[in-house]
Amino acid sequence: MKFLSLDYGKARVGLALGDSETKIALAKGILEGLSQNALISKLKAIVNLDTIDRIVIGLPLNMDGERTDMTEEVERFVEKLRNHIEIPVQTIDERLTSKMADKLLENSLKDKHKQDQVAAQIILQNYLDQLDS
Numbered sequence: 001m002k003f004l005s006l007d008y009g010k011a012r013v014g015l016a017l018g019d020s021e022t023k024i025a026l027a028k029g030i031l032e033g034l035s036q037n038a039l040i041s042k043l044k045a046i047v048n049l050d051t052i053d054r055i056v057i058g059l060p061l062n063m064d065g066e067r068t069d070m071t072e073e074v075e076r077f078v079e080k081l082r083n084h085i086e087i088p089v090q091t092i093d094e095r096l097t098s099k100m101a102d103k104l105l106e107n108s109l110k111d112k113h114k115q116d117q118v119a120a121q122i123i124l125q126n127y128l129d130q131l132d133s
Helices: 036-049 069-084 097-104 112-130
Strands: 002-008 012-019 025-032 054-059 089-093
Touching: 002 025, 002 036, 002 112, 012 112, 025 036, 025 112, 036 069, 054 069, 054 112, 069 089, 089 112
Parallel strands: 002 054, 054 089
Antiparallel strands: 002 012, 012 025
16 A cells, blocks of 8 residues: 655645555655645645555644644644545644654754655654554
8 A cells, every 4th residue: 555644734734655565654745835725636636646545644632642723723624635535534643743853854954844744754654663563
């Protein structure tokens, strides 16, 4: 199976790709400055181009596991995406992925574009690591 991961944000969405065979997630880039409808159109194109079987989206929670305003926003986006796409869309806890991305990038420029796609990569790698376990 091939997976597309999203680190969803209001300004930017980080992307990563991976598959169940290699179980390796790779950063794919970012999408920014798009309305939700335009974002969904772009995601549909990526799904078709890369023959994606499932989308995995990071679900932001507080450190104690409580929901936030952003949790609600991501869940609304997930529902909208599910209504416009033919493949399964799943959420996964994304706590600390941005901090992990910052740590991985600490020796390079603090670039939000890189952070978003590395966060998506970490989200997907966590998901792939949980497969068959």
